[in-house]
Amino acid sequence: MQTLLKLLSDGSFHSGEELGAALGISRSAVWKRLQNLEAEFGLPIQSVRGRGYRLAESLIAIDFDRVYAPWPVDVLFSVDSTNAEVMRRLDAGVGTPFGIIAERQTAGRGRRGRSWVSPFGTNLYYTLGISVRGGPKELEGLSLVVGLAVVRAIQSLGIAAAGLKWPNDVLLNGKKLAGILLELTGDPADLCSVAIGIGINVNMRSADGIDQPWTSLRDALGRPVDRNQLLTALNKELEWHLARHREQGFAASQREWESFHLWQGREVRLSTAAKTVVGRAVGIDEQGALLLDVDGVESRYSGGELSLRLSDDS
Numbered sequence: 001m002q003t004l005l006k007l008l009s010d011g012s013f014h015s016g017e018e019l020g021a022a023l024g025i026s027r028s029a030v031w032k033r034l035q036n037l038e039a040e041f042g043l044p045i046q047s048v049r050g051r052g053y054r055l056a057e058s059l060i061a062i063d064f065d066r067v068y069a070p071w072p073v074d075v076l077f078s079v080d081s082t083n084a085e086v087m088r089r090l091d092a093g094v095g096t097p098f099g100i101i102a103e104r105q106t107a108g109r110g111r112r113g114r115s116w117v118s119p120f121g122t123n124l125y126y127t128l129g130i131s132v133r134g135g136p137k138e139l140e141g142l143s144l145v146v147g148l149a150v151v152r153a154i155q156s157l158g159i160a161a162a163g164l165k166w167p168n169d170v171l172l173n174g175k176k177l178a179g180i181l182l183e184l185t186g187d188p189a190d191l192c193s194v195a196i197g198i199g200i201n202v203n204m205r206s207a208d209g210i211d212q213p214w215t216s217l218r219d220a221l222g223r224p225v226d227r228n229q230l231l232t233a234l235n236k237e238l239e240w241h242l243a244r245h246r247e248q249g250f251a252a253s254q255r256e257w258e259s260f261h262l263w264q265g266r267e268v269r270l271s272t273a274a275k276t277v278v279g280r281a282v283g284i285d286e287q288g289a290l291l292l293d294v295d296g297v298e299s300r301y302s303g304g305e306l307s308l309r310l311s312d313d314s
């Protein structure tokens with residue numbers, strides 16, 4: 001299936017005969033595989049008499065020869081979740097750091113038990129496995145630092161209005177552009193490993209089952225984006241920001257993070273399992289906790305779901 005997709009990914013027509021010869025199968029077997037591709041991966045195939053077959057939407061496959069990566073990365077055709085795969089490999093003792101990228105996820109995980117819609121070949125589904133020694137202090141603000149790296153990589157493509165919503169959502173024009181999910185294994189008080197999962201909506205144009213407003217890099221730029229270029233920018237930012245976090249802790253990223261916070265100074269509502277607080281977002285502290293001014297008193301919060309407080313809220 002992978003070879004067939006590679007052949008088709010140039011967006012040109014290929015005859016059944018040509019595809020069959022390249023794959024060493026009959027023309028009718030080619031036709032079956034094309035149907036499979038369409039059904040299983042949701043990739044519409046155009047078929048024109050006398051010209052052959054092509055992908056209705058051209059697709060730039062992930063090609064690691066064209067990507068800068070400071071750690072080994074495996075590119076998978078399909079996986080349940082890149083986070084789940086990294087956690088399995090961490091538990092099996094694979095050395096860190098390493099990354100996993102998938103062309104699609106069948107059970108992509110989002111925050112708060114949500115799923116992450118992950119169609120084939122359109123977006124970025126990337127998880128980096130790292131080890132952290134030294135207890136909770138070393139983990140402080142890690143997910144915020146990853147958010148910073150993601151937003152910087154996105155801005156480097158020319159999308160200056162992309163920013164962050166505490167703790168680590170990446171938004172553009174109030175819509176979700178990227179999400180980050182960290183999962184831990186091992187002993188957080190001593191040596192543990194972290195799966196840093198990053199999902200970026202790159203070329204997705206339609207999707208079922210997303211329960212929040214979303215957008216994509218393609219929407220923002222008005223053209224398809226080469227995921228290899230994005231990955232290179234992302235790896236460079238991750239390398240730099242993770243090194244600074246490891247060497248200097250989160251405090252070194254605090255002000256920079258605040259400068260990207262889209263809701264800095266805005267009236268917000270923070271919902272935790274226990275309660276909902278309404279106040280003004282005044283910043284974050286050295287551990288990455290949110291600082292809210294609630295009726296003139298500054299309070300810090302380390303968890304919860306943030307939403308904008310509408311002006312007619314009471």
Ligand code: BTN
Nearest residue numbers: 081083109110111179180197199
């Ligand atoms: C969120 O809900 O905002 C976090 C979404 C994180 C999605 C990414 S996609 C790559 C990695 N693998 C997963 O299963 N989830 C993360």
